[in-house]
Amino acid sequence: SYVLTQPPSVSVAPGQTARITCAGNNIGSKSVHWYQQKPGQAPVLVVYDDSDRPSGIPERFSGSNSGNTATLTISRVEAGDEADYYCQVWESSTDLTHWVFGGGTKLTVL
Amino acid sequence: QVQLVESGGGVVQPGGSLRLSCAASRFSFSTYAMHWVRQAPGKGLEWVAVISYDGNNKYYADSVKGRFTISRDNSKNTVYLQMKSLRANDTAVYYCARDRDTGSGSPFDYWGQGTLVTVSS
Numbered sequence: 044s045y046v047l048t049q050p051p052s053v054s055v056a057p058g059q060t061a062r063i064t065c066a067g068n069n070i071g072s073k074s075v076h077w078y079q080q081k082p083g084q085a086p087v088l089v090v091y092d093d094s095d096r097p098s099g100i101p102e103r104f105s106g107s108n109s110g111n112t113a114t115l116t117i118s119r120v121e122a123g124d125e126a127d128y129y130c131q132v133w134e135s136s137t138d139l140t141h142w143v144f145g146g147g148t149k150l151t152v153l
Numbered sequence: 154q155v156q157l158v159e160s161g162g163g164v165v166q167p168g169g170s171l172r173l174s175c176a177a178s179r180f181s182f183s184t185y186a187m188h189w190v191r192q193a194p195g196k197g198l199e200w201v202a203v204i205s206y207d208g209n210n211k212y213y214a215d216s217v218k219g220r221f222t223i224s225r226d227n228s229k230n231t232v233y234l235q236m237k238s239l240r241a242n243d244t245a246v247y248y249c250a251r252d253r254d255t256g257s258g259s260p261f262d263y264w265g266q267g268t269l270v271t272v273s274s
Contacts, residue, residue, distance in 0.1 A: 044215070073258075074258055076260040076261075078198070078261075080198075084266075085248055085264040085265060085266050085267060086190075086198065086248070086261075086264055087264070088260050088261065088262050091253070091259075091260040091262075092260070097262065127197075129197065129198050131198075131260070131261075132258075133257070133258035135257070135258070139212075140203075140212040141200065141212070141214065142188070142200035142203070143200070144190075144197060144198040144199065144200060145197070146197050147197040147198070
């Protein structure tokens, strides 16, 4: 089945830009969604369809997707952005229909 | 604001059964596909199952196929997950989540707070 690979951790200083990658075979042909999960809380959708933001999500959160890598970019990082981030895609064929999550990336704000 | 409230978690012995419920409110429940997603302690998210808005289509992760059954009662605004033949590695927080659209690749736009299932003797 389809595999999404994320770096286990990313560290960034406040005010800098964080980039979290999600690698998958020809992922650029799929729609990628991103979720933020803080400790003890449910995930929250922060980017969908590669680069769209739900209402209420700051413009600092953006996404891109091309080739074999999708990227979540968080600009002007704040302490409150510290969380786990997961990418997600939908895999569908004649034999199966699955939703796949990446392994998650822990964002640390230094 | 959309609300999803899971219940039914607890401790169960290996081989046992459990039924989770997810009560939905403040949106037109019968027009949305619904998912179950789980997260083992200290681990990442794992999609478990989805059911279409009308209950006619259901899909499962390979890890639970044949053991778990997803269902819904649109008259009660509730989605269920019947779990049988439980194993230790089914131990996780189970979240229900709303599919933003028809269940065909759209994102999960609202999540419940989760219910913990522990499989242990």
